Amino acid sequence: MSRRILRGFSRDEFVSCRERAGFPSRADLARAADISVGAVYAWETGSATPQVDTLLKVAAVMGVSISDLVVVAENDRHLGDLRVFAGLTQPQLAKAVGMSTTALGALERAEVARLRPDVAAKLAEALDRTVGEIEAAYERTRKRPPGVAS
Structure with a gap:
């Protein structure tokens, strides 16, 4: 299935939310959210953006909402x-x-x-x-x- 690129994803906000949520490393968050470290790395470095369903799952683990991670006025x-x-x-x-x-x-x-x-x-x-x-x-x-x- 082809999925659209997530417009407005803020990697800076993602990193800030990860750190504020008590996940000092990408590996810590990946383990808690049951996703690959490579996915978190790709999102934080800007080489990829998450799909909405995966981002929703990770946002829940971090205790934030999608609107904290996706910035579109x-x-x-x-x-x-x-x-x-x-x-x-x-x-x-x-x-x-x-x-x-x-x-x-x-x-x-x-x-x-x-x-x-x-x-x-x-x-x-x-x-x-x-x-x-x-x-x-x-x-x-x-x-x-x-x-x-x-």
Whole structure:
């Protein structure tokens, strides 16, 4: 399964949260979260970003939320960002709103002409957002400059 790169992941905040949570080494956190030391190393050095489901698990171990580790201003959040802040993968959200992962991915990349009102309402409910927030995030995604990740 192809997964989107996590936009806004802050490796500096990740390191700070790890240290504040009492994990002096990458290995300590990796062991507690049941992930590889290599994954933690890659995230902290910027050679990779975590997937949302793994980040949610690690954030719980550190006693922080995803919003402590992913920094995207509220007025700059795209539709995919709202899913990330809810701690959901594309397949999880797609299932919750009754659409395919492919269709959700196309929405998150604004590859469809418009966001239908019924879909916006389902997304709002699943993401615990207002329809207005969903529509605004979709519009930001649609109007992003070329080359900017969704």
